[in-house]
Amino acid sequence: MYSIRLILLVLILLPVGAANLTAQGALELSGRVKIGAKVEKVERKRFYLFRGGLEANKPLIDRIKAATYTSxxxxxxxxxxxxxxxxxxxxxxxxxxxxxxxxxxxxxxxxxxxxxxxxxxxxxxxxxxxxxxxxxxxxxxxxxxxxxKQQKSSITSILGTTKAVQSSMTDSVSVVAIFLDIAIQPSAGKTVETFTVSIWYRSRSAEKAMSLFARSMSVRRKRLSYRSFRSMTRARRLRKSVMSWFVT
Amino acid sequence: MKNVVRIGVIFACFAAFLGVSLTPETSAQKRDKFSHATAGHKKKDCNSCHTLPTANWVAARGFPDVADFPGHVACFACHRSDFFAGNKPAICAGCHSNPGPKGSARLPFPVKTRSQEFTSVFPHNLHQDIIAEAAPRRRNVAVAHLVKASFAVPDDPPKPTFNNCAICHETSKAVPKYAPRIPASMQPLAEAAADAFAPKAQFFKEMPSGHQTCFQCHYQGVKPFATDCAGCHKLTTPYMEEPVAKRYSIKFDHNQKEHSVRDCMTCHVRISQNADLKTLVDADVPFITCVSCHNDKITEETKKRTASPEAQQPAFQCTYCHAPAIGRFPIPKSHENR
Structure with a gap:
């Protein structure tokens, strides 16, 4: 099959001041994804943001892995x-x-x-x-x-009862999706909340993606102070420093 | 003598009362009495009165549309007696410009001067997903390779027109009515300074005002169908339509060189997440999207604003993006936290 499914999962850490549990923030997500040796621009595609890291979203990830993609x-x-x-x-x-x-x-x-x-x-x-x-x-x-409709129905069945915090679309020039006004709700005693980003997408360089299909990239974690996240534009830095792609 | 005055006053009041109550209603007032929101009308299906398309669609619109009032038969079942109430029955004024048995001329449909009873729901997020995909770039094209030089006029194939935001929102050809979008929760720091700035037509985008754009896809086959009025229109408290473009940053020029090469989605972030514009509280374009390019200018102006009270001067009014009507307000948090 020339076109295959490509699921991109990104783990993001949103640091929060322990005293300020109602903090809101914004995230800019780069849609430039390295597939094999090529960097592919995932433009004008909708990304979904979920609370919790990959562990917390395991049922969702399992559903993604089990789903079939018709090209x-x-x-x-x-x-x-x-x-x-x-x-x-x-x-x-x-x-x-x-x-x-x-x-x-x-x-x-x-x-x-x-x-x-x-x-x-x-x-x-x-x-x-x-x-x-x-x-x-x-x-x-x-x-x-x-x-x-088929794509939509795939997304609906993959999501199941999992509710995305937000979804946002990448633009076609800077290839960035912006998630706005995200309320940060870390669990008790924690100062960091982790999010996962996902997309249902057909890779353009399908053959390259095929080789990546079974491989998973490690997710880099890094703590930042709340201060550096608080401002919306400083969130831009997160794009470079915290995120890395998890491709399955 | 006192009695004469009293009688005079009473008579004057009575005459005034009669004058008010007997003044004939204008046809516009009678027409405006028609309400889709009455219990009787709400029970009816839209299609029981409105037919699609109406017989006059070719001349009236050029595309199949509801371009005329419902026929008499739609009203007759319930309002039969009203049709025979006097020489100029009030019910006729709903649709006819000269009410009465001989007045067949109808008002233009819809009547623009009457209040609106419906709002329209347009889920931008769904439409972004299906029509606003990336305009794909042609691949496998050699770059910076001189293959052939020719002085002939190239016979290039026409550029494909991609369906994206511009399918509904074209650049305006004339300056629409516009006004500042005053922040509701703030008090201005000063009177607005004089400003001769006038936006050009290209600063604005058009908005579909009829069915033509919607019917291109929804006439049949894709829900909501054209016959399903309630699929897009919801009854609401009657209101007068005010086509006024309200802006925080009236100086934004969509056609400016650096802006025109961008994608709508680069700045109009919230629209891709929005299922109904009426629920959109904040500006569709978040401030974050301006900062990436204009931070220096914004910093310069905010510094001037902060410095002005310290120097015992009136508050500096920001004019790089705003007209003074907005630039005189306190700096919002979004601007401070950049």
């Missing part, structure tokens, strides 16, 4: 999409027809688009612009949002 190509082959449709998706690395605008040229080249367009013309009183711009409304469910 985009595999999904659309099973949905009996035409080679032209799959080629259209692959041309710009899209996961669904919502990714980019369908041009008139695309309509002539991709049979599914052509069929949906013709259906739209009939339905929308021969208005070509409406038929083309609203083309996805006449695609079959599997081709329209089937892959997205």
């Amino acid at each position: 985009r190509d595999c999904f659309y082959c099973q949905a009996k999409a035409s080679p032209q449709f799959i080629a259209w998706l692959k041309a710009e690395d899209c996961e669904s027809p919502y990714c980019r605008a369908v041009t008139t040229e695309d309509v002539t080249k991709v049979p599914e688009f052509q069929a949906a367009y013709q259906k739209g013309l009939k339905q929308f009183r021969n208005k070509p612009d409406v038929a083309r711009n609203w083309l996805t409304t006449n695609l079959t469910p599997a081709l329209r949002d089937g892959f997205y």
Whole structure:
């Protein structure tokens, strides 16, 4: 399978002043991940933040490891999409027809688009612009949002009853996700709270990721004073000093 | 004599009372009496009155839409007697500009001057997940390799248009109504200084105001369907729509060179986490995203602010990002803790 699942787990330590248990903080998460020899940018993808370290989140991690990931190509082959449709998706690395605008040229080249367009013309009183711009409304469910729904359902079943503190999306320029206003609640007698970050993601350099699949990276721990975490922008430092990727 | 005055006063009061109560309602007042929130109307399904699309959609919108009032049949079952109440039945004024048996002309739909009864819910987080994926870069392209030189105009394929935030939020073509977003929990330190700053249209982004953008995906097939009005619209206390762009930092220019090369998600962090804008308490753009580039200027201004009372001068008003209407407020914690 060309596309595989890649789960990234990051362990973050949020130091807290023992006296100030209602402290809030922010975290910036770098989406640049080293897979094999390459650094891959995980852009515009949603990361989930969980309370507790890897130990505390073992059931979640076990569910991640046990879950199966159906690749985009595999999904659309099973949905009996035409080679032209799959080629259209692959041309710009899209996961669904919502990714980019369908041009008139695309309509002539991709049979599914052509069929949906013709259906739209009939339905929308021969208005070509409406038929083309609203083309996805006449695609079959599997081709329209089937892959997205499958991904969502995988995430829902992996999460189970585990509730993420927050989720945030990386941008495509600095490839950073920011978690804001995180309430720090360390357990009694502790001054540090540990968090885990996870994502459900298809690696672009799949073959490299395959070799990493069974390997796990060690998680570096480092204590910082509460003062250095308190300010939002100083949290930026955590990105470099505390986090390292756990890839499974 | 006193009695004459008394009678005069009583008569005047009575005349005034009659004048108020007998003044005919304007058609706008009558029209505004229609409420979706009555017990009878709330029992009804939206589709029992509103049809999609209405017969006039081609001329009125150019795309299939609810572009007209419901037909008489929608009202008749419950309001039959109201249709025959006098020469100009009040019920007609709900939809017709000239109420009465001969007045067939209808008001434009929807009536923009009447109060809104519904709010719209748009989960930005869900839409970010499905449409706002990264605009992928073309890979396997050699960089800095001169392969061929030519003076001919290259016949490049058209650049694909990726669906992301800009699909709904285009750069404004005209300056909208704008106002400062006054911090609710703070008192200003001084009167706002005079300021001649005027934002340009490019500082603002458009917001979808009709069904066109939503229906591109939700007309059918993807829930909420176009026929499921309640999928997006929720009844609320009637309000008058105020399309005013309220800003903390009115001087932010989306098209400025350094800003335009960034991704919306670089700064609009909270929007990717938000399922309903009405629940968004803090600014969508957290201060942390400004600091990475503008820290020097922000430091300079905060220093001036701190120094001004020490030098027995009026509070320095921050104007690098803010208009004085905002720059005169105390420095918020987010700015101090950077």
